[in-house]
Amino acid sequence: MATSTTQESPVVAVPWQVLELVATNLDPKSLATAACVSKSWYATMTSSHLWKHLCTTHFPSLFHLRYTTVPSLPYHRLYNLGFTSAKRRHRPPSYPKISLHNLLFIITLTNPKSPPVTIIRTGSAFTLDHKPLFRFDFDVRDRNKWLKFEVSDDTKVTWNVVLRGFEGVFTMMDCKGKGSFISGSDGWFSAELPSSGCCCAANCGGSSGMVAEMRLVIREEVGDEGRRTVVGSVNVGVLSIVNWRYVSVEDGLRYLQHFLEPCDV
Structure with a gap:
């Protein structure tokens, strides 16, 4: 009597070259989301050459801080600092509790x-x-x-x-x-x-x-x-x-x- 077996398709890792190609076409929010998929995706989606361009484009005033203060600060962290600061700047202050x-x-x-x-x-x-x-x-x-x-x-x-x-x-x-x-x-x-x-x-x-x-x-x-x-x-x-x-x-x-x-x- 023949025994049927179910064969699972092997998981194939996406080549880093493909990830790199995809990453260059993503916006900052999508890059941050993709970085949470796995360790290999994190390494690709947080690479300096991707976020360096984003920092110089969106937050040029913060870009120079990396050289003068903390050269080891990753560019994706620098971008996040700039994004958070800008969001807080435009957030309306809370209304006073007393009148x-x-x-x-x-x-x-x-x-x-x-x-x-x-x-x-x-x-x-x-x-x-x-x-x-x-x-x-x-x-x-x-x-x-x-x-x-x-x-x-x-x-x-x-x-x-x-x-x-x-x-x-x-x-x-x-x-x-x-x-x-x-x-x-x-x-x-x-x-x-x-x-x-x-x-x-x-x-x-x-x-x-x-x-x-x-x-x-x-x-x-x-x-x-x-x-x-x-x-x-x-x-x-x-x-x-x-x-x-x-x-x-x-x-x-x-x-x-x-x-x-x-x-x-």
Whole structure:
């Protein structure tokens, strides 16, 4: 009785010359996928001459790093670094978790000659336009309150931002002004903001690239005690030191949430 046998076709390895020919016609994504097939395919699909051309074409600014920093870095790894960096660059930043309505802005002015004055405003009290900037004007029309505070060169301001319910507080600035405060001029206060990264970076004086700024418009008022140099208006904001323009409300909130969100101690 004849016994039937099933013969399996032997697996034939693809010649490297064929793989090489195929590889030269693949795009970067297909090359990366093909490199996962086997060790021999990986060796072919990650060869330097394939990825060197791709690096020079797509990321010429990174191509020179290989010669100046890590000459042993494979070209396919260099391409992946460039691709990942470009993808992150075009990825929109995450939307802030806190809103302006959740915040209280508390400003206190002090000096040795006058009793301190404090302004408290909720974020919801500010009117925003279609492209809102982190720059806000404060109402100081309470004449009786502000006439008691006479501005002098040693005037100090403290600006705190508080999360509703006092779940968090962040001091934007606590400093003296710059220059002499005279009627008709502006009194300026500024403080560089700390890094919003890890605690170590902030404690080591890391920079955020942003500056908190406060402007007092000074005017002269005639009252029962004679002429006094008083505050006419107050304006606060956050500037980017890259272009010295005010950051957007969204960027300002994204920065503040690092310091205001409740966390476990």
